[in-house]
Amino acid sequence: MASVDAALISRVVERFGKDPQRLMDIVREVHGELGHVSEDAVDSIAGVLGIHRVQVADMASFYSFFDREPGARYTVRLSNCVVDKMNGMQEVAAAFEKAVGVRFGQTTPDGQIGLRYTSCTGMCDQAPAALINGLVVTGIKPADVPAIVEALKREHGKVGGSVLFPNAEVQLNLRQAGPVVLGPFENGSAIRKSLALSPEQVIDEINKSKLRGRGGAGFPTGMKWSFCRKAKGRHFLICNADEGEPGTFKDRLLLTEAADLLFEGMTVAGYALGAVEGLLYLRAEYAYLWPRLEQVLSRRRRHGLLGQNIAGREGFDFDIRIQMGAGAYVCGEESALIESLEGKRGAPRDRPPYPVQRGYKLEPTSVNNVETLCCAARIMEKGADWFVKHGTRDSTGTKLLSVSGDCKHPGVYEVEYGITVDKLLQLVGGEDAQAVQVGGPSGACLAPKDYGRKISFEDMPTGGSIIVFGPKRDLLKHVLDFTEFFAEESCGWCAPCRVGTTLMKMKLEKILDGRGTASDLEELKQLGTTVKMMSRCGLGQSAANPVLTTLQNLPELYRKRITAKDFIPHFDITAAFSEQAAVTGRKFVDHEEAHA
Amino acid sequence: MSGQTVKITIDGSVVEAREGLTILQAAGEAGIYIPHLCYHKDLLPGGHCRVCTVKVNGKPINACTMVVGGGMVIENDTAELNDLRKSIIEMLFVEGNHICPGCEKSGNCELQALAYRFGMMSPRYPYLFPAKQVDGSHPNVYIDRNRCILCGRCVRSSQEKDHKRVFGFEDRGIQMRLAVDSERQLAETDLAAADKAASYCPTGSLVVKRVGWKMPVGTRKYDKEPIGSDIAGRRK
Ligand SMILES: Cc1cc2nc3c(=O)[nH]c(=O)nc-3n(C[C@H](O)[C@H](O)[C@H](O)COP(=O)(O)O)c2cc1C
Ligand code: SF4
16 A cells, blocks of 8 residues: 555554554544545554454444545535435435436546435434535525535535535524523533532432433433442543434534533533543534534633633543544444444443443443533532422423424424423424424324323433424335334344344335235234344334334324235335336236236 | 352242353253353353343343343243244344255254244245355355354454454444455455364354265254253253
8 A cells, every 4th residue: 555545544543542442533534534444544554553454344334434435525425314305305316416427326437526325414404404525514405406516526615614615504493492401501600519519419419300311211310420420440421412313403502502511511420420531422414513612622621611620629630522423323322332432333232231330441431411411510500409490290301302394493492391292383383293203213103193292201202303294294105214214224233123124124115115915014013023122222122113103103004005915925026027028028917817 | 250149030930040140141050941042152242133032020131141130030931032033033034045955054053943943934024135245265164144144153252262353244234244354355364274263153154164064964963952952951
């Protein structure tokens, strides 16, 4: 390989302290310089790090933002989330193919532009969206595409610098700020209040607030911190900013508008846990936020709110490092996130042991969602008694919801726990919804008969994704989209999820094709049950939810689609031979008619 | 591991389990067979196949990784769990290209043996017919990825037993595949004929050359008795 590349790789590896656990960063930088991670680069990275090439290849091949083959100068990654599709993504894709002259999955012969699809980019409130070399482009209409492509052809796309193409802007879309998370906040106030207490007292206050995790699982935060603190070892705090659930973008808003509050919450957690290092795992799609977040961190260090002897307290040291992800939804699962932080493929671990016992570097680790940590800071600032005044008895505080789909006002809403789906639909202008997906694809699909249900841990929990389906939508198509998403994002470690998600997808395709029978519905349910019951992590355990919840709540969707026949084979021989039939000009004989 | 024991219940029988053992190990000591595939007693558990899933106090739990706890009420040999396990075996059959009648591992293959044990006639799922790579480059060992079920035994045994790193994985999801520690093929790795890694494959995917047909079909391990009989035979 060219010696210049070898020199570059040595330099990068040295800069990360020759630490194999920083493999994500090393590969990311090398990828940034060379445009892909070649076989030679894999060898060279392994050589300098003193590890095996199979370890480097294992990790690099796992993440969708690392290309193993030479990529294009500019890669357009069009978000193919359900909500993007609802907003005309397919037309935009066609416009790109026309303007660029290649299909999705291909690169122009001169290597200038490549077209790819990518999973939800967290821009559903301004869909369709795309990432062009990391730059976010939103609200794309087919008519915008020629100008974007023209800019890329003439290299005016300057990523990171002054950007010339249209739509390269992320709207905030904050529709309703509530009093708890998004109320006015004075920097340092939560830290000072916490330092007046012992770490145990801070945990007591969090316990008193009944704060539960906002990332989806809803585990009591005080309890998590307490388990972690009590476990022996070097403690770590991780903030989960992977926000990959399709239809979720509330952490994006917090990272943009409330970075100080978040870092304050992380610092408070660091104090409570006795951790000296905090890590923020930021999804690759949000790389555009990185420089600004680093600025906030520097400012906080200058103001004595981070670093050594924080807020003047002798011996209270805590700092935060930002780790970029590289495109893998499963890395939002806390143990996969930890594996990824350690420079490996994002394969979840079997639990127990839980991260609070053995997490990052096998040390006690608390993983908390962005919103959870923001809440924690507010609780320390204003007190648990103030916090529990909001929400319901078991779901205290407020929740940030990311609302998208068929509604007049998509965006982020801070609402009190206990709000009904009905009330929410009025708020967002989506009263005519035929169904609402609460909690993203991992959540549940609710029919109008369920709109009286309350957003809360005791009734309808959600990490914050709300997707509204208007009356004209073909819901089953979106069930297929969701299922495809899980098949695409399955890490592959365990058999039921790896194979089962693909089989569910095939089954749905058959039904949507008009070739499904009543026995296919039974088999679909059985398949979904295996995937749900037998999978290793939360991804597999919820991958069948779109199928299972619609089979249960909206069975007529399926019944309308199936035929009266007893059995139709999966393999469609007529379709398989259609090309040959067209070439030879011979027609198929319908076997049933022929045998009648 | 301490000398203490805890009491657990498996399918209604009370079992004294040594503390620190996994459910799978404790059941095995008591002569209770929990079906498993990617697990091997010499190796650390991998958690890939999920065939050993049992219900602990009503919740599905992986038996090869979960450590016993006093008072656990475990369901194992139930119609529901056995059908779920069977359906995983069927998934593995359609995910690859398995040619049992012509496969040199037939009769000694744990995947095939589990299919027999669960009474699988043919998979209920459509075959995926994937295109897989075969690697015959090494003088003593060959890889046929058509029959690989990604159990990771070779990956683990190469590390744990041979203190090497000949095998790994690549890619993810349904594209995930077995990889070797060289740019192209097995011959370029440091795999030696005597390495233990080649002997842990439960199927006919990683096979030592020139010995496959030594033992006649019909006289092989699972030709004689169903998989798990040795464990169940230990039951007092
Ligand atoms: C497939 C999968 C994806 C997840 N993605 C996220 C995520 O993007 N952000 C998040 O905070 N939690 C996510 N979680 C939940 C985390 O595993 C974990 O429960 C959470 O980060 C804990 O923080 P909390 O207690 O503050 O909610 C995900 C879980 C699974 C199974
Ligand atoms: S359930 Fe899916 S994502 Fe989770 S470990 Fe298994 S294959 Fe990986």
